[in-house]
Amino acid sequence: MxxxxxxxxxxxxxxxxxxxxxxxxxxxxxxxxxxxxxxxxxxxxxxxxxxxxxxxxxxxxxxxxxxxxxxxxxxxxxxxxxxxxSGEYETEVWIAHDDSLPDKLWQDLTIALNQHYAAISFNVVLASSGDLANLVETSQVDFAFGVDYEAVDDPRLIYQPLGKIRMMSVCRADHRLSKLPRVSDEVLRDAMQVSLAYLNEKDNPELQPFSLQYIGFSSFEYMLKTILSEGLWGVLPEPLIRQYLREQQLSVIKHTYGLTQADYCMYTSAGMSEHPAMSWLADQIADFLFTF
CATH class of the missing domain: 1.10.10.10 (Winged helix-like DNA-binding domain superfamily/Winged helix DNA-binding domain)
Structure with missing residues (x-):
């Protein structure tokens, strides 16, 4: 054997x-x-x-x-x-993350990482939430950060929750769905949706579109822009849309699943020793999520 x-x-x-x-x-x-x-x-x-x-x-x-x-x-x-x-691992680290948190946060954290750990080269790439676990599992990246949609018991991966993130079903403030006191499943299914797409070949029920008609994008940012410009609806993370909610450009749809919570996680290969740079990064993200 x-x-x-x-x-x-x-x-x-x-x-x-x-x-x-x-x-x-x-x-x-x-x-x-x-x-x-x-x-x-x-x-x-x-x-x-x-x-x-x-x-x-x-x-x-x-x-x-x-x-x-x-x-x-x-x-x-x-x-x-x-x-x-042998020191091979310390020279370069690949990190994938989704865009559920603001770009400015990731820009600031990446610069701070480089300052704190100057001996390490960091490659930070953007990926769909649905691809994060697969990217770590297949060793395309060393670590990943984002909304955990899979929540499966996989011995090859470690899911470290860093905090809760609210996912909101939203539409433009002038959309007909925003005017309804209560939105039924049937009404929501008939409305055009923008959903999250991913390349991972594993089926993920959590990422299946709810509506009968939909457009899929790999980033929340593209989803947000399409909702604002084309009058579709979709499920977006609160940190990305708080400003638009305050400015009343977006409205939360009054549906059973209009507001849900998901874990924001750090993904690591099983057996990977704790990396000081990633521990620092995880702490910074956890502190940010605490404000939400």
Whole structure:
């Protein structure tokens, strides 16, 4: 049994397809199938139930899946620890964040980071909230910050809540929805919506549009501009729209889910040692969110 076989097993289990798993791992399908068969031979059991179009875990496969996943997490932790001890990790840090918090805040925090930790190069990129967990999980970035829509128990990730953020269903103040004393599901579904789009291939029910007709954008800022210019409705974070609410350019829709709360989180790979720069950044963001 080796880590390549375990990774093959977990990836096929996650994707439900040998072909898709080969694509994800960027390897030959035949080689992947051989790895699975070698693992099954060594364990003297069938790990999958195979049909014409897909594969599903057998009862034995289900029983060992979590342990196999934990093995991969442990292996990743060992590699990360060695990289940190050797100093490789300290030279450059990639950070992804959504735009649920104001741009000015991120500009100020990035400059302060550079001043406090001059020996480290920080690459800060903007991403859709729906892509943050996947970016960390696939090692495209080291850390991510944003609204947590997934809220799933994933042993490969650590979700550290930094505070609550209010999500508001809003429309322009002159929109017909703002005039209604109560908005039903049926009325809201018939109104054109602007929603949050993401590239992550995992289905996320929390990000599915509510309306029958919608336009999707990867940033809250684009959603906000479209709501203001085109008269659509959408769900936006309070820190981004507080000014527009005060100026009565936007109104909160009087619907059951007009006001909800979500966790604003820092995403980290499981096993990643605490990074002083990220601990500082997390504290700054937590202090900002406390004001809301």
């Amino acid at each position: 080796n880590l390549s076989q375990i990774e093959a097993f977990c990836t096929v289990a996650d994707t439900g397809s040998v072909s898709e798993a080969a694509r994800v791992l960027d390897c030959n399908r035949t080689k992947l199938s051989m790895a699975i068969k070698a693992l099954e031979k060594e364990l003297d059991t069938s790990l999958f139930v195979r049909s014409k179009n897909n594969v599903t875990l057998s009862e034995t496969g289900k029983a060992i899946y979590k342990d196999c996943e934990n093995l991969l997490v442990t292996a990743s932790r060992i590699k990360q620890t060695c990289a940190q001890v």
